Amino acid sequence: MRAGVWAIMAAWFCCAGAAVAQEEAALLARGRSLVEGVAACGNCHTPKGPDGELPGMALAGGLVIEEPGLFRAVVPNITPDEETGLGRWTDAQVALAIREGRRPDGSLIGPPMPIELYRGIADRDLAAMVVYLRSVPAVRNAVAGSSAYQMPLPPTYGPAVGRVPLPADTAVARGAYLAGPVGHCIECHTPTGPGGGRDWSRTGAGGPPLATPFGPVVPRNITPSRRDGIGGWSDDDIRRAVSEGIAPDGRRLAPPMAYPYYARMRRAELDDLVAYLRSLPATP
Structure with missing residues (x-):
């Protein structure tokens, strides 16, 4: 026993x-x-x-x-x-x-x-x-x-x-989590407000210039605005820009975007990120 x-x-x-x-x-x-x-x-x-x-x-x-x-x-x-x-x-x-x-x-x-x-x-x-x-x-x-x-x-x-x-199990919620708390994409790509903080009412509408060793870089508008943002980009265009640093017209995009790191993102993560960016208001 x-x-x-x-x-x-x-x-x-x-x-x-x-x-x-x-x-x-x-x-x-x-x-x-x-x-x-x-x-x-x-x-x-x-x-x-x-x-x-x-x-x-x-x-x-x-x-x-x-x-x-x-x-x-x-x-x-x-x-x-x-x-x-x-x-x-x-x-x-x-x-x-x-x-x-x-x-x-x-x-x-x-x-x-x-x-x-x-x-x-x-x-x-x-x-x-x-x-x-x-x-x-x-x-x-x-x-x-x-x-x-x-x-x-x-x-x-x-x-x-x-x-x-963890975020809700939807593509937009997962993408918002990646673009916000984890990858902080919206930190650079959102304009500042009067007090110097980010103006979250215009999330993704483009950030202030960044000083880099390569010269000033202006984070672009990543909302679905067709005129000012990425509304005219395909899903593949967005995935390629994020993971390879190449714009739809073939231009090489500048640092400090962390392309060598984003190249390691899983396809599912990139798809979630695209879904979130598509969900943003098209902001000029």
Whole structure:
């Protein structure tokens, strides 16, 4: 009888252990698909050279992003290095920094981190991103300098975020989630309002000029307006522009759109994104 009980307990522990390992693997895979895909974290957090991203420096920080008159941001190292990265942060601290813009010392993370949108990242996806960031190689890279803001930062981005579920299972809802909280497309492609924040009543109608190493870039209108937006583009045109950086007329589109990352998006994700963009009001 006792041997039978032990056998049952051993089998239960084996099943429980297998379930935990399966869940970890699922989170890791999801985190990789987000960080290395539509979220494109390395677009800012991986240092660049003349030929693109520096080898062996994935997510090691150091890139300087400037918006004249607004801010000069030095992008941090988010690898698990204990001295120069996030190695000494707890999972909860990493999650809080991503979704609420708060460092362990209580200080606020400023732009270009789109915290207003990241507050909508679902709990499971946030956990997946943390698991993946823990898995990448630790790179020792002490980021020099510090960020400076001419624009006022808020004391907080809002109350503590509660439970955030995954989006409703419709193409438009999934696409809105990708374009908003995860991929933050609408952060760049939406005009600013009188107070300097995004004018969400005109979501997707084109953003203010961005200063880049290649010169100023103006994020275009991505609403279905036929005159000013992408209303005359086919679904294939939109998918190609996002994942390959090629306009319908064959022109190569400019950075900072993260085309090498978006190229890893699944066809279903691109289809959802198209459905969402088609659903926006056609805004001039």
